[in-house]
């Protein structure tokens with residue numbers, strides 16, 4: 658019964674993520690989550706699936722700007738954990754740690770407030786899409802600079818053909834789950 662409910666949620670979620678060809682550049686098929694967010698049942702199903710897969714005793718849920726914020730915040734509240742944002746450069750007002758990385762469609766840099774997470778904190782990282790793994794990898798590197806423990810990575814959709822999971826495993830991040838893998 659539990660499994661059937663989960664399968665039904667996954668089907669609902671899959672039907673609410675739209676493929677947009679050649680966005681943001683030719684050759685990239687963009688996975689658009691806005692129809693999922695616009696559906697209360699769909700959005701709730703995604704949050705339920707992430708919570709069900711999450712380890713217990715999480716102190717902090719980290720979400721990455723911008724789409725990661727949307728999923729990480731309700732997950733943090735449901736788990737009784739704090740929410741900490743990883744942001745693009747120039748957005749956080751305090752002293753930051755910084756990490757650059759490569760994306761499927763460009764290069765980027767992410768920042769984390771240096772004092773946002775205690776060194777012994779158990780951290781769950783939540784994002785919408787795992788593509789090349791660059792974003793999660795950079796976030797993991799930021800957490801490593803602090804000394805926090807990255808316990809698990811949860812995403813709504815993994816683009817398996819881009820090898821993000823292998824990229825993460827090569828960096829010692831071997832606990833991750835995706836609601837959907839394409």
Ligand SMILES: O=P(O)(O)OC[C@H]1O[C@H](OP(=O)(O)OP(=O)(O)O)[C@H](O)[C@@H]1O
Pocket residue numbers: 721722723724725759760761784785786787788789790791792793821
């Ligand atoms: O595994 P990767 O190759 O790193 O790709 C995945 C990341 O790319 C997207 O973010 P994007 O940088 O497009 O920013 P946005 O959330 O602000 O749209 C997505 O939300 C993930 O964070």
Ligand SMILES: Nc1ncnc2[nH]cnc12
Pocket residue numbers: 685686687688689761786788789816
């Ligand atoms: N193809 C894609 N669709 C949506 N978000 C992404 N982030 C990186 N690649 C993506």
